[in-house]
Amino acid sequence: MTSSPPPTRIRKPPEERRAEIVRIAARIALEEGLERITLRRVADELGVRPGLIGHYFPAADDLVSESFTHAATKERASLLPGEEAGLAPIDRLARFLTRLTDGDYADLSRLWLNARHVSRFKTGLRAAVRAQEELTRDALATLIDEGVRRGEFTTEDPLGVALHILVNIDGLGAYTNDDVPFDHPALRDMTITTAERLLDLPVGTLRARG
Structure with missing residues (x-):
C-alpha cells in the first residue's frame, strides 16, 4: 500500500x-496590550515561523503601529458607520455617544490609554496615534458642523465642541484599568450631558435619540 503524499x-x-x-x-493589542506584540508571538498565533512575519514587518515597532491603526480605524467605523450617513446629524451624534458610554468599548479605551503611554518611546506609534486622533477629531467636527448648518445644534465652534467631547471621553477612559471603577450616576452620561450643554440641547435629548 502506498502512502499518500503530505x-x-x-x-x-x-x-x-x-x-x-x-x-x-x-x-493581541486589544486583549493584552501593545507591549505583547512580538514577531514570535504573532507567528505562534498563526502557526508559522517568525521569519515569515519579519518578511512583512522587519521591525516589530512597525507592526505595533499598524495594528493600532487597524484597531482605531475599525473603532471609528463602528462608532460612525457609513451606512448611517443619511441620518440626521443629531441622531448620528446620539448614536456615537451612546455606543461609547454603554461599556462595549472598554477594550478600545484601554488600547488608546496604552498607545498614548507606549508612544512616548516609539516614534512610529506616536505618529499613528496623532493621525488617528486627527481623523476622529475631523469626523466629529464635520458631523457637528453639519448639524449646525441644518439648525439642529447651536455653536460657533464645532471643532471646539468636538475637542471638549473627545477630551471628556479620554478622561473617562483613564478609569478603564480600574478593577473596581469609581461609580457615580453622573459618570454614565457625563459625555452626553457635556455635548448637550455645548450644543444648546435640552438635557436628555441625545440619550433619548441614541
Whole structure:
C-alpha cells in the first residue's frame, strides 16, 4: 500500500497574509496590550515561523503601529458607520455617544490609554496615534458642523465642541484599568450631558435619540 503524499501548504497572496498578520496583532493589542506584540508571538498565533512575519514587518515597532491603526480605524467605523450617513446629524451624534458610554468599548479605551503611554518611546506609534486622533477629531467636527448648518445644534465652534467631547471621553477612559471603577450616576452620561450643554440641547435629548 502506498502512502499518500503530505498535503501541500497553500501559500496565501501577500496582501491577504499581511492583512492577517495585522489582524492578529490588533487582537493581541486589544486583549493584552501593545507591549505583547512580538514577531514570535504573532507567528505562534498563526502557526508559522517568525521569519515569515519579519518578511512583512522587519521591525516589530512597525507592526505595533499598524495594528493600532487597524484597531482605531475599525473603532471609528463602528462608532460612525457609513451606512448611517443619511441620518440626521443629531441622531448620528446620539448614536456615537451612546455606543461609547454603554461599556462595549472598554477594550478600545484601554488600547488608546496604552498607545498614548507606549508612544512616548516609539516614534512610529506616536505618529499613528496623532493621525488617528486627527481623523476622529475631523469626523466629529464635520458631523457637528453639519448639524449646525441644518439648525439642529447651536455653536460657533464645532471643532471646539468636538475637542471638549473627545477630551471628556479620554478622561473617562483613564478609569478603564480600574478593577473596581469609581461609580457615580453622573459618570454614565457625563459625555452626553457635556455635548448637550455645548450644543444648546435640552438635557436628555441625545440619550433619548441614541
